[in-house]
Amino acid sequence: MSSISQNLLFRKATEEDIPEIARLLIEVWQTCYTDFVPQHFLDGLGFNKQIQRHKAYLDRGVNYLICIDKSNLGLLGFTSFGVSRFDKYEVDIELYSLYVDPTIQGQGIGTRFIEEIFKDPFNAPSELIVSVFADNPYKGFYEKNGFRQIGKEHIDFGSFGLEAFVMLLERD
Numbered sequence: 001m002s003s004i005s006q007n008l009l010f011r012k013a014t015e016e017d018i019p020e021i022a023r024l025l026i027e028v029w030q031t032c033y034t035d036f037v038p039q040h041f042l043d044g045l046g047f048n049k050q051i052q053r054h055k056a057y058l059d060r061g062v063n064y065l066i067c068i069d070k071s072n073l074g075l076l077g078f079t080s081f082g083v084s085r086f087d088k089y090e091v092d093i094e095l096y097s098l099y100v101d102p103t104i105q106g107q108g109i110g111t112r113f114i115e116e117i118f119k120d121p122f123n124a125p126s127e128l129i130v131s132v133f134a135d136n137p138y139k140g141f142y143e144k145n146g147f148r149q150i151g152k153e154h155i156d157f158g159s160f161g162l163e164a165f166v167m168l169l170e171r172d
Contacts (some may be wrong), residue, residue, distance in 0.1 A: 004132060007071045008109070013064035013078065021064065022050035025106060028099045036135035038160050054080075062096065065116055072074055074099050079113040084100050084129055087151060093117075093125040114145055118171055127170050131155065133172040134163040142167050 013021065026045045034042065057080065058064060067077045077100035084094035095117070100109045118124050131153055132139050151166035 007069050008076070008112070009068050009070050010065055010098050010112065011068075011123060013058065013066045015058060015064055016065070016169070017075070017078075018051055018054050018058065018121060019047075021054050021066070022047055023077050024075055024099055024101065025054075025097070027049055028102060032137065033133075035137070036162065037134065041157060044092075051106055066114060067100075067113065076104060079115060081128070084153075086129060086131075086153070089129055089166060089168070091127045091129040091168065093128050095125045095128055095130040108124065111145055114169070118159065123169070129166050130169075131164040132167055134165055139165065142169075145169065 009066045030042050062080050064080045069076055080081040081095040083092050098110055098113055132142055147167035147169045149165045150168045153164050153166055155162050155164050
C-alpha cells in the first residue's frame, strides 16, 4: 500500500476525465456486480452512453473527484456527489458513486475519497448519505467507514429493480 499511497493524487474531475470515468464504471459494474445485476444490463453499459451520462452530470454541477496514480497518470478511482435525491431523510449531500479499480480495492482509496469530501473548508458537509444495493458485496466498506443504515429504497432500472440500503455518515 505504501508505494501506491505515495503516488496518489486526488483532484476534481474535468470533462477530459469523463472517458476514463466511463471506462472504470463499466469495468467495476461488469466485474463486481455480476451476482445481483442482470447480465443483459451489464452487457448494455455502453461506453458512449456512459460518457454522455457523466458529461451531463458534470455540466449540471455534480461534483466529481478522481484519484490518479502520479507515476503513470492512470485513473484508480472516482466518486461523485451532490444534492441529495432523498428529501425524506433531510440530508444535504449524497454520495452518488464511489468506484475503485477492482485490481487495487482494499488499499484505502475508497476511504480516502470519503475523507476528501469532508476536507472542503467552505462546503464540507456534516452528513453524507449513500444508497448501497442490498446485495452489494461492498456494503461492509461503508459500515467500516462509519455509515449506518437509516432506511431502505427500491431503485428502478426499467427492466429490473434492486433494493438498496440508505446509509448515513455523520461528522462533527
